[in-house]
Amino acid sequence: YAVYAHDHRGHGPNCKPEDLGFFAERDGWRKLLDDVDAVAARIAADLPGVPRVYLGHSMGSFLGQRYLAERGESLTAAVLSGTAGPPPAILGIGRLIVAFERWRLGPRGRSALVQALLFGEQNKPFRPARTPYDWLSRDAAEVDKYVADPFCGFPLTNQLAADLAAALSDLASPALAARIPKSLPIYIFSGSRDPVGAKLQGLLDVYSAAGLDVTAKLYEGARHETLNETNRDEVTADLLAWLNARLQPANSDSPPSTRST
Numbered sequence: 001y002a003v004y005a006h007d008h009r010g011h012g013p014n015c016k017p018e019d020l021g022f023f024a025e026r027d028g029w030r031k032l033l034d035d036v037d038a039v040a041a042r043i044a045a046d047l048p049g050v051p052r053v054y055l056g057h058s059m060g061s062f063l064g065q066r067y068l069a070e071r072g073e074s075l076t077a078a079v080l081s082g083t084a085g086p087p088p089a090i091l092g093i094g095r096l097i098v099a100f101e102r103w104r105l106g107p108r109g110r111s112a113l114v115q116a117l118l119f120g121e122q123n124k125p126f127r128p129a130r131t132p133y134d135w136l137s138r139d140a141a142e143v144d145k146y147v148a149d150p151f152c153g154f155p156l157t158n159q160l161a162a163d164l165a166a167a168l169s170d171l172a173s174p175a176l177a178a179r180i181p182k183s184l185p186i187y188i189f190s191g192s193r194d195p196v197g198a199k200l201q202g203l204l205d206v207y208s209a210a211g212l213d214v215t216a217k218l219y220e221g222a223r224h225e226t227l228n229e230t231n232r233d234e235v236t237a238d239l240l241a242w243l244n245a246r247l248q249p250a251n252s253d254s255p256p257s258t259r260s261t
Contacts, residue, residue, distance in 0.1 A: 001243070002047060006039050008032060008059070010160060012151055021156040022108060028163035029063075036067055040074065051076035051247055058082045058196060058224065059164070062171055068186070069179035077246050079187045079239065082194055082224050085172045085202025095165045098158060107159035114161045122195045122224075135195055135223055142228040172203040177210035185213045187242045191222025191229065215242060 007014065009031060010022045024031045036054075043052060054075055056064030061083035068078050094117050101111035126134040133143050133153065146152045156164075170176060180186075186207070190197030200216060207214045217238060219226055226235045 002043075002050070004039060004043055006035070009035060010157075015151075018108070020151075021110070021154050021160055023160050023163050025107065025159070028160060029066075029167045032063055033067060033070065036063065037071070040071070053077045053079065053243065053247070055079040056081070056083075057227070061197075062164075062167060065171060065176060066167070068184065069176040072179070072181045072184045075184060077185045077187070077243065079189075079243075081188075081226060082190050082197040083188060083200070083203065084196055085199060085204075085206070087168045087171055091165065091168060095162070095169070098161045098165050102158035102162055105158055107162075108157050110155040111158055111161075114158060115155050118156065118161060118164075125193065125195060136225050137223050137228050138221070138230045139228060139232075142225065172206050174206055174209065177206050177212065180207075180210065180212055182211050182213065185215070185246050187215050187217075187239070189217040189219070189226060189235065189238070191224065191226050192218050192220045193222065194224045194226075196224055 009015070009024070009028075010019055023029070040052065043050075052075055054064055054067060054077075056062075056067075056079070058081070061080040064078065064080050065083065068075070072078070097117060098111075098114055101109070101114050105111055122135040123129050123132055130140065131143055131147055133146050136146060137143055188200060188203070190200060192198055198218070200218065204214060204216055219229070219231060219235060222229045222231060222235075226232070227239075229235060
């Protein structure tokens with residue numbers, strides 16, 4: 001497997017300090033989707049004719065739900081990690097609060113209230129917590145890496161929060177699911193104690209109703225970043241087994257191998 005990974009705009013060491021946590025003045029979510037297209041074009045140029053798989057985690061999985069609807073025909077398979085189903089009804093109130101804070105502090109302002117709305121509940125199930133990010137993994141070393149990394153855990157701008165809240169409003173919607181090719185195999189996995197992705201049933205129900213080819217796996221006791229969890233070897237092996245079963249080379253004599261989930 002050739003693996004290509006890119007930083008979202010507003011993220012990573014190549015981002016200008018003033019742009020950290022900021023997508024764009026407008027249409028930020030659409031620009032993120034355009035960025036994925038740009039990466040896909042780069043892959044196609046580097047590796048013409050090679051099957052492509054989309055793998056998105058957390059925000060990347062939210063982006064992926066729309067990307068599969070818009071570009072699913074260009075993919076051979078898709079993987080969503082730490083994703084979520086339909087948003088709660090309270091999202092509408094959250095969007096109003098974000099809009100007010102954007103008006104009060106400006107698009108590039110960073111509101112403590114907005115940060116609390118987005119992330120304030122994530123760590124509560126793990127109290128008493130060692131860090132504010134215990135919800136990410138049971139592996140303390142991985143959590144400490146996150147805490148020490150200046151490009152992790154930074155406050156988001158009000159405009160990015162508004163872009164994200166708008167994108168979440170049609171997350172796992174039947175209309176989006178209906179646009180995903182029924183022939184596209186999708187693998188969804190998360191931890192049972194992931195405050196973002198533990199409640200997958202809503203998304204699975206929507207995808208099942210749309211007649212999609214979905215395999216799901218929930219890892220007992222694992223938290224948000226299952227690929228950085230204490231059982232990461234198991235998670236990685238399951239992912240590779242699923243991919244191997246669906247991406248066998250045409251000239252391979254070996255039968256596909258996978259584990260039931």
